[in-house]
Structures are given as structure tokens and as C-alpha cells.
Amino acid sequence: MRAGLYRSGTARMRIPRCRRPRVVVMRYGFVVPWADADAVGDLAAIAEESGWDGLFVWEPVWGVDAWIALALAAVRTSHIRLGTMLTPPSRRRPAELASQVATVDRLSEGRVILSVGLGAVDSGFGEFGEETDRKVRAELMDECLDIVTGLWAGQPFSYDGAHHTIRPTAFPTIGDIVQQPRVPIWCVGAIGRERSMARALRWDGLLPQVIGADEVTQPTLEQIAIVRAEVGDRDYDIVIEGEGSQHSPAAWADAGATWWIESMWHAVGEAEPVLAASDRLRDGPPR
DSSP, X not given: OOOEEEEETTEEEEEOTTOOOOOXXXXXXXXXXXXXHHHHHHHHHHHHHTTOSEEEEOOOSSSSOHHHHHHXXXXXXXXXXXXXXXXXXXXXXXXXXXXXXXXXXXXXTSOEEEEEOOOOGGGTTTTTTOOOOHHHHHHHHHHHHHHHHHHHTOSSOOEEOSSOXXXXXXXXXXXXXXXXXXXXXXXXXXXXXXXXHHHHHHSSEEEEEEEOSSOEEOOOHHHHHHHHHHHTTSOOEEEEEEOTTTSOHHHHHHHTOOEEEEOOGGGGGSSOHHHHHHHHHHTOOOO
């Protein structure tokens, strides 16, 4: 790989020529475009039978409860990974989110992934009284993740933040998680934006974005290779979303990505989106 500059705000980091992306194994997931909870359980079973490595659901402001759907998926599968794509922590009560994720982690015997980001405000944030200011949502997300991971680590736990205050409790609860030191957390990171990338690199995986003046786009292969070089040999996921018929997952793997998430958002507008998703799942991942 050529020496390159990883732009982070006004700072730049030169990637030495001797550093190479580590050899990674690409895993393949599928994000359900539209389905009720029971159908998500069925789709997870089909995905597992068809060789997929993960099944993911999106978390709406108002709609199908993502964690109930994932709980159904957990009891109908045995080894496939399960998670959200994605959860906006800014509109979640931290203790409630920690409880939901921990419950599904136990139910699945340690197969949960929590994906987080600021979320899309046009999905109902304003209409339902959720915070819409980007800076405040980022603060709320940081505090929520601090509390969630703190609660997973066990009592006594306390927290003093600008938005949340937690005090230790002796009230009996089932708060254990199976995965240690925590359930993996994938976080959206805007390549070229220092704070956003620092937040994502703090956790266990990156959902990369490039934010332009008018739109959010996918990173380039070179940008992913530079991020992988910066991460080095750390066990860290880089997650790319798209349609295998239009992209080459193998090229992303060569650049250092570890997960390909197959998406078919066009199915939301189809007459039978669950049938379309099940047909795609049965075709298997784009290996």
C-alpha cells in the first residue's frame, strides 16, 4: 500500500509504507429491509441455513421493536450473529438499552452486535419529540454508551454526565452479558472528521461514511485501506453495506473490511418485501 494521509479534521497522519492491512476474513450479513418480528425470526433461520454470518434489523422511532424481533431470531437460530443496523442511542434510556441488549445476548448465548450512530432525523425524530440537534445527539450517544458498558460491567456503578446521572443500586437484577469484555459495539464514523472517527475507533467496529455538502456517500477502497492500516493488528471490524450485485465484496475485503452487509432497501416499496428478502437470503451471501 502507498504511503497516504489520513485526514482527521485539520490534523493529518501519515501511514508508513511498511504498514499493510492485516489479513482479514470477510463475513457476510443481511439487513432486513421490512418485516414484522415473527418474520424476522423466520428470515434469521433462512439466513443461517443459507450460509450467512449475520442478520440485522433497523431500529425505528415508531414501528417494530428491534430487540423483540432479535429475541425471536435468537431462539430460532444457533450460530448466526444478530444485531441492529442501527440503534440511535440519543433517543434511548441507557439502562433500558443495556437491559435489552444483555437479554438478547444471554438468549443467543453471546451472538449480539450493537451498531450505533446518530440516526436519521427524518425517520420521525422531530415528530415524536426526540432531540434533533446533531451536537446534542452526539453528546447523548457518548453518555449512553458509557452507561451501557458500565452497567454491563456490574455494580456498583455510578455516572455523572451533562445529560444522565446514575447511582449504584442494590436492587436485584439479571444484568449479565455472555460476551466479554462486552457486547461488540459498531459505531458510525465520518471519515475525515476527527471527533467522529475518534468515537468510532474507541469501540469495536466502524460503519464508515463520507459526509459531503449535500449527501452521505460510501468511502473509497483506498480510504478503507488507510483506516485498516491505522488500526493495525487490533481486532477491529470495518463494515461495508451495499448490494453484492453492484459491488465487489472481495475488493472491500482486500482493502481491510471484515463485514459485508447486504442491503436491498428498494424492497421496502415492493408488494411483498419479506418474500423478496427470503428469496435473496436463500441465494446465499455474495462470496
